[in-house]
Amino acid sequence: MAGIEHLVTSGTFSLDGGTWDVDNNVWIVGSSDEVLIIDAAHDAEAIAEAVGDRRVVAIVCTHAHDDHVNQAPALADRFSAPILLNPAEAPLWELTWPDRKPDGELTDGQTLTAGGIELRALVTPGHSPGSTCLHVPELGTVFTGDTLFAGGPGATGRSYSSFDTIIDSIRSTLLPLPGDTEVRTGHGDGTTVGSEAPHLDEWIARGH
Known part of the structure; x- marks a missing residue:
């Protein structure tokens, strides 16, 4: 059966000399x-257990902050799957993985298919230079990484x-999606496009 599975994992996020606990x-x-x-x-173990014996088409990184990519190489090696990342994320990726590059690029409008489900990449810079969301029209879902959360944009x-x-x-790429599109985020609870x-x-007023 085609669908979406969700895990919550815990660890740390480090950047600019600070480290924070994150889920x-x-x-x-x-x-x-x-x-x-x-x-x-x-x-990596919890993710691999959830995957089981299924084939992994790719490991997609919405962006390259260390809390989103720290297990990508281990899982790529374990499942012989490519790591895909927008090339504008290279400076952040190299902070965590200076000696290993992603296997392929994630570009705007690119489509990926897994188990008959088609996901379309939407490049949404701001939280980071090449942050990328994945829109799945047939499931009424967009995976937004840290670009859009319940209650507002990701940190900048x-x-x-x-x-x-x-x-x-957000204005040009995410808000034009159908209002009932479920927003599945990188942290915390989901929301819908129409709610945000x-x-x-x-x-904008708060940000400035």
């Missing part, structure tokens, strides 16, 4: 035969981030 959402999308992993965070106070850019990305759309002006 991350890990998403597994596909069927009983093959899946795609979105954001391989913190606990650290290196390689821009508040103006993330607002532009009315608050754009509030976020």
Whole structure:
């Protein structure tokens, strides 16, 4: 059966000299035969156990902050699956994995298929230079990484981030999606596009 599976893993996020405890959402999308992993965070064993004996088509990184990619190489090696990442994320990726590169690029409009489910990459910079969401129209879902949360945009106070850019990305790329589209986030609870759309002006006022 095609669908979406959800794990929460715990660990740390480090950048700009600080380290914070975080819980991350890990998403597994596909069927009983093959899946795609979105954001391989913190606990390779738990993720591998959830995958089981299914084929892993790819390990997709919505962005390259260490809490979203720290288990990507281990799982890529375990399942002989490529790591996909937008090339603009290279400076952040290299902070965690200086001696290993992703296996392929994630570009705007690119489509990936796992278990008969088609996911379309939407590049939404701002939280980081190449942050990428994955839209699954047939399941009425968009995986937003740390670009859009319940209650507003992702953080933009650290290196390689821009508040103006993330607002532009949300306004032009995510809010035009159908209002009942489920937003499945990188951390915390989900929401819908329609729930967040009315608050754009509030976020802008708050951000500036």
